[in-house]
Amino acid sequence: MARIGVFICWCGENISRTVDVVKVAEAMAGVPGVVTSVEYKYMCSDPGQKIMKESIKNDALDGVVVALCSPLMHEKTFRTAAEEAGLNPFLLEVANIREHCSWVHENKEEATKKAIAITRSTVERVRYNLQLKNITVPITARAMVVGGGIAGIQAALDIANGGHEVVLVERTPSIGGHMAGLSETFPTLDCSQCILTPRMVEVARHPKIKLYSYAEVESVSGFVGNFEVKIRKKARSVDTSSCTGCGICQEKCPQKNIASEFEEGLGKRKAIYVPFPQAVPNKPVIDRKHCLYFTKGKCKICEKVCGPKAIRYEQEDEIVEERIGAIVLATGYETLPATFFPEYGGGRYPDVITGLQFERLASASGPTSGELKRPSDGRRPETVVFLSCAGSRDLAKGISYCSKICCMYVAKHAMLYQHKVHGGKAYVFYMDVRASGKNYDEFVRRAIEQDKAIYVRGRVARVYEKEIEGVKKLVVKGADTLLGEQVEIVADMVVLASAVKPSVGAAALAQKVGTPYDQHHFYSEAHPKLRPVESNTAGIFLAGAAQAPKDIPESVADASAAASKVQILFSRKEMERDPYVSMVNSDRCFGCFSCEAVCPYRAISRKEIKNRSGEVLKVVAEVNAGLCQGCGGCIAICRAKACDLAGYTDQQIFSAIRGFNTTSTYEEEVVKK
Amino acid sequence: MNSIHEVREEARKLLEEKRVGMVIGYGKGKGKKNYPIFITDPQKVEELHFESDCFYNLAVYLRKPEVCSHGKLAIVVKGCDARSVRGLFSENQLKSEEVVMLELKCDAKGIGRDKCTTCRVKNPLTPEEKNPIDGEIAKILAMPMEERFRFFAEEFKRCIRCYACRQICPHCFCKTCIVEKSEPQWISSTPSPLGNWSWNFTRAFHLIGRCVECGECARACPVGIRLDILNRYLAKSVEEKYQFIAGMDEKAAPPLTTYKQNDNQDFIR
Numbered sequence: 001m002a003r004i005g006v007f008i009c010w011c012g013e014n015i016s017r018t019v020d021v022v023k024v025a026e027a028m029a030g031v032p033g034v035v036t037s038v039e040y041k042y043m044c045s046d047p048g049q050k051i052m053k054e055s056i057k058n059d060a061l062d063g064v065v066v067a068l069c070s071p072l073m074h075e076k077t078f079r080t081a082a083e084e085a086g087l088n089p090f091l092l093e094v095a096n097i098r099e100h101c102s103w104v105h106e107n108k109e110e111a112t113k114k115a116i117a118i119t120r121s122t123v124e125r126v127r128y129n130l131q132l133k134n135i136t137v138p139i140t141a142r143a144m145v146v147g148g149g150i151a152g153i154q155a156a157l158d159i160a161n162g163g164h165e166v167v168l169v170e171r172t173p174s175i176g177g178h179m180a181g182l183s184e185t186f187p188t189l190d191c192s193q194c195i196l197t198p199r200m201v202e203v204a205r206h207p208k209i210k211l212y213s214y215a216e217v218e219s220v221s222g223f224v225g226n227f228e229v230k231i232r233k234k235a236r237s238v239d240t241s242s243c244t245g246c247g248i249c250q251e252k253c254p255q256k257n258i259a260s261e262f263e264e265g266l267g268k269r270k271a272i273y274v275p276f277p278q279a280v281p282n283k284p285v286i287d288r289k290h291c292l293y294f295t296k297g298k299c300k301i302c303e304k305v306c307g308p309k310a311i312r313y314e315q316e317d318e319i320v321e322e323r324i325g326a327i328v329l330a331t332g333y334e335t336l337p338a339t340f341f342p343e344y345g346g347g348r349y350p351d352v353i354t355g356l357q358f359e360r361l362a363s364a365s366g367p368t369s370g371e372l373k374r375p376s377d378g379r380r381p382e383t384v385v386f387l388s389c390a391g392s393r394d395l396a397k398g399i400s401y402c403s404k405i406c407c408m409y410v411a412k413h414a415m416l417y418q419h420k421v422h423g424g425k426a427y428v429f430y431m432d433v434r435a436s437g438k439n440y441d442e443f444v445r446r447a448i449e450q451d452k453a454i455y456v457r458g459r460v461a462r463v464y465e466k467e468i469e470g471v472k473k474l475v476v477k478g479a480d481t482l483l484g485e486q487v488e489i490v491a492d493m494v495v496l497a498s499a500v501k502p503s504v505g506a507a508a509l510a511q512k513v514g515t516p517y518d519q520h521h522f523y524s525e526a527h528p529k530l531r532p533v534e535s536n537t538a539g540i541f542l543a544g545a546a547q548a549p550k551d552i553p554e555s556v557a558d559a560s561a562a563a564s565k566v567q568i569l570f571s572r573k574e575m576e577r578d579p580y581v582s583m584v585n586s587d588r589c590f591g592c593f594s595c596e597a598v599c600p601y602r603a604i605s606r607k608e609i610k611n612r613s614g615e616v617l618k619v620v621a622e623v624n625a626g627l628c629q630g631c632g633g634c635i636a637i638c639r640a641k642a643c644d645l646a647g648y649t650d651q652q653i654f655s656a657i658r659g660f661n662t663t664s665t666y667e668e669e670v671v672k673k
Numbered sequence: 674m675n676s677i678h679e680v681r682e683e684a685r686k687l688l689e690e691k692r693v694g695m696v697i698g699y700g701k702g703k704g705k706k707n708y709p710i711f712i713t714d715p716q717k718v719e720e721l722h723f724e725s726d727c728f729y730n731l732a733v734y735l736r737k738p739e740v741c742s743h744g745k746l747a748i749v750v751k752g753c754d755a756r757s758v759r760g761l762f763s764e765n766q767l768k769s770e771e772v773v774m775l776e777l778k779c780d781a782k783g784i785g786r787d788k789c790t791t792c793r794v795k796n797p798l799t800p801e802e803k804n805p806i807d808g809e810i811a812k813i814l815a816m817p818m819e820e821r822f823r824f825f826a827e828e829f830k831r832c833i834r835c836y837a838c839r840q841i842c843p844h845c846f847c848k849t850c851i852v853e854k855s856e857p858q859w860i861s862s863t864p865s866p867l868g869n870w871s872w873n874f875t876r877a878f879h880l881i882g883r884c885v886e887c888g889e890c891a892r893a894c895p896v897g898i899r900l901d902i903l904n905r906y907l908a909k910s911v912e913e914k915y916q917f918i919a920g921m922d923e924k925a926a927p928p929l930t931t932y933k934q935n936d937n938q939d940f941i942r
Binding site: 507587588590591592593594597598619637639640641650651654655 | 764765847848849850879930934
């Protein structure tokens with residue numbers, strides 16, 4: 001027979017105002033197996049905890065129910081107290097009679113009945129509680145950061161400066177991300193490259209950072225503290241150890257008309273190229289799709305001119321393996337291309353460009369050396385129309401969210417434009433201006449008041465080309481919703497603040513890593529408020545715009561937060577986890593491995609059961625407790641009911657449900673008294 | 674293989690060369706009935722027999738310990754049975770290198786069973802692309818929900834919980850069935866209306882995306898419950914919603930254990 005103790009809290013008046021706690025205690029005393037049932041004004045106080053602790057010892061309890069507030073509040077308090085009194089902490093359960101009962105009801109008699117039902121149900125559950133033990137897992141104090149933009153760079157530097165090794169994986173030939181391509185940054189207008197490139201160099205020089213550029217994550221297995229990562233080093237066709245980065249290959253390469261990714265298609269690059277002069281590593285890569293040798297079989301000029309003989313045409317992708325304890329996903333964003341907006345002439349008219357393209361036009365290192373020129377004919381644009389919310393907050397375009405950075409960079413663009421083209425006219429079409437951030441609104445006011453950007457509230461319906469005096473102009477037709485009239489602006493250039501979305505392959509990476517993402521493929525955080533840089537998968541952290549649209553300060557703050565979470569994890573040799581994991585009854589298991597297929601955490605492996613002479617009798621499923629997150633997928637799919645969840649076994653749940661509606665006549669009398 | 678003669682020859686070879694320990698096939702009984710036979714002696718392969726009313730799904734024997742103990746096995750399969758065997762491969766219950774399938778074309782007209790009139794696996798290796806609604810399913814689908822409920826309630830009322838349906842089914846391979854689970858007991862094991870309802874529907878649910886529509890459950894049922902209608906209807910739903918037919922391709926991912934972003938969800942209300 002069980003020996004269960006029930007401890008009911010008044011919570012001052014919080015519970016006792018609507019629940020007759022004395023009656024609850026009296027009713028519980030009548031439940032078979034309950035050896036003690038007491039109430040106290042503040043159970044969580046020291047004397048309250050003492051009542052429970054002494055009772056555990058004196059009454060030799062083997063199960064405890066504390067009926068009080070939400071387990072989120074005090075489960076840990078009481079489990080620790082129970083452990084101090086010598087009871088396995090997992091033999092204690094909380095019955096929530098505050099949030100689930102007293103706070104939400106008014107009728108005292110009914111609320112008392114419900115509190116009795118809740119507590120009784122918990123008593124029935126505790127009968128079947130198992131003596132569980134926290135799970136300990138060893139930790140490899142080595143981090144992997146995926147994505148070498150500003151978020152990835154910051155995270156890698158912070159973790160490395162904390163004394164831990166970092167593997168930084170970047171998909172493109174250089175780290176730097178989008179920030180490397182920006183002109184100036186809001187709200188201070190400091191040059192983007194000037195603040196970023198020292199960080200990039202620091203990464204390259206840091207003894208604790210191992211940089212894999214032009215590489216991608218191939219697969220991830222294992223679990224928190226113990227990931228096994230395979231990284232595909234894509235064939236660069238250049239031996240980076242002997243290449244000196246002199247640049248002669250790039251200079252001599254005859255394939256010169258390839259649209260440069262770094263210049264957002266506004267500039268050209270060679271087939272062997274360094275994406276931009278400040279690239280890290282400053283080593284070229286051969287674009288095999290365009291290289292004459294790879295496409296036509298002859299040329300090899302780069303090999304001929306290369307002094308240190310670093311060209312490797314025969315190089316193949318290489319897979320390297322790394323043991324990792326924690327992963328930071330900082331894969332960043334991209335923006336919708338202009339071609340996504342046929343109504344604005346995107347893709348049809350060369351002078352309809354995106355915000356990122358405008359950054360290159362305005363950048364001193366850009367294709368026009370910072371001079372503002374129209375991509376079509378190189379003329380100075382006398383009138384520019386900026387369209388904010390191009391795609392963002394537009395359900396017709398499938399994007400419900402605000403891209404967040406656009407209001408600010410549109411103001412910056414208007415300002416930069418006014419600085420470069422004196423007397424030019426900058427129009428901004430906006431839905432509303434969202435400039436919340438330190439010195440942000442002041443910045444926008446400056447664009448409007450000082451730099452005379454003309455803000456028009458409304459949306460643009462259509463942009464079309466019209467030749468005026470031999471010059472092709474863009475006619476922007478829209479509505480000014482404040483004046484309530486149609487507007488038509490003849491412009492030289494249209495800049496679309498096109499919506500931010502996660503970078504290509506974000507979802508595929510999430511699937512490899514085994515972490516959730518939302519319908520837009522942004523990575524999901526474990527809790528939007530309290531755990532913003534952690535994913536729901538233990539050991540996977542998030543930084544920057546891969547999670548949601550974010551500007552530079554936020555991405556950097558995020559990255560440092562994620563780095564600090566990684567270091568908290570690495571501060572111990574072993575980590576403890578809740579024991580709420582799936583268990584497999586190998587006797588019932590018949591090895592269909594449906595559980596293996598449904599497990600999102602790859603926690604199921606196959607175990608051979610052998611007889612004494614070593615013959616395999618059967619193969620059954622086994623749960624890796626370090627990986628399992630206790631989601632219960634395996635339990636739902638298992639037809640033989642061989643899987644069960646520790647701490648939430650079927651028997652516990654059944655018993656708890658049954659406990660709800662087994663009111664005894666004794667309890668009825670107690671309530672009526 | 675085109676004829677039983679070729680099957681016999683192949684069986685003889687397999688047994689003589691000791692590539693298999695047993696051949697499972699059909700034999701002719703004293704009367705006109707066909708029985709499953711189990712041959713270990715190469716001399717006896719002449720007993721193998723096949724005609725259109727060889728309705729047993731022999732795949733169910735592949736996992737019986739008495740049969741497994743003979744090592745590698747050869748089995749005579751019609752189209753529907755071949756689907757079962759492939760299903761067992763895909764669910765890790767058999768290794769494909771341990772079973773030799775002796776495939777036979779079946780004219781599938783034999784005994785006028787529903788499953789035969791809509792059969793599309795007459796040739797076990799090259800199934801046809803059709804899945805017409807047969808008369809019985811059409812009848813059920815024409816009923817309003819309440820009437821359907823009553824229909825199955827009436828059917829299941831007769832259930833005596835003999836579990837013949839489970840025993841005859843090659844895909845009911847759990848060592849201990851959910852109905853035999855206590856602590857907690859999920860399904861009442863007595864033949865009561867509620868327990869019968871839970872049992873028959875749970876079994877049907879367990880077969881979603883796995884049932885190969887061989888119809889053996891309905892044939893084995895001593896009280897004539899039309900379990901085949903339920904199972905065939907669910908198989909058809911899986912095909913419509915997930916473009917998946919059980920047992921056609923042992924490598925195909927079963928729909929109920931795979932998640933795709935674009936999975937059909939319009940039936941979730």
